[in-house]
Amino acid sequence: MPRPAFSTPAPVPKSDQPRHWPWVVAAVALTIALVLQLMLADRARLAMDAGWRPRLQVLCDVLGCDLPAWREPSAFRVTAREVRPHPVAPGVLLVTLSFRNDARWPQPWPVMEIALTDLDDEALGLRRFSPSEYLGAPPETALIAPGQSASATLEILDPGKRAVAFTFEFH
Structure with missing residues (x-):
């Protein structure tokens, strides 16, 4: 049985549909930038950890920063x-x-x-x-x-x- 015309939602034109993806991309990019900033700001302490040092070395090679000498x-x-x-x-x-x-x-x-x-x-x-x-x-x-x-x-x-x-x- 066909539905009455008043119960079918009217199609929303494409230009009126919400666009959330730019906000999601911006939020992800800002989160990554914040994590990188925190790692760089705390790199002296993190560089003394054998698990973090290789990751920080790669990051510093890309960004041109330096790490303190390893002390063990x-x-x-x-x-x-x-x-x-x-x-x-x-x-x-x-x-x-x-x-x-x-x-x-x-x-x-x-x-x-x-x-x-x-x-x-x-x-x-x-x-x-x-x-x-x-x-x-x-x-x-x-x-x-x-x-x-x-x-x-x-x-x-x-x-x-x-x-x-x-x-x-x-x-």
């Missing part, structure tokens, strides 16, 4: 160490140490900390050495590459027979 002191591994009396200077110890950067990215040269302890694990001495001190000269580059090894040689005063342990940390 726990990624430095001691590969060899030796503490022995100095061959020519009495009362001095010769400390030789090799270490490697096991981080996935280059990072600044670390500050090396050497601590001496006694039998009771009490600290007898502690000193932090800058890269130019333990390398004997300023490093040739500001960053140590992933997988790169380095050697350090230091002369320290002998604390005597009370010192039984030496620990090495990087900061």
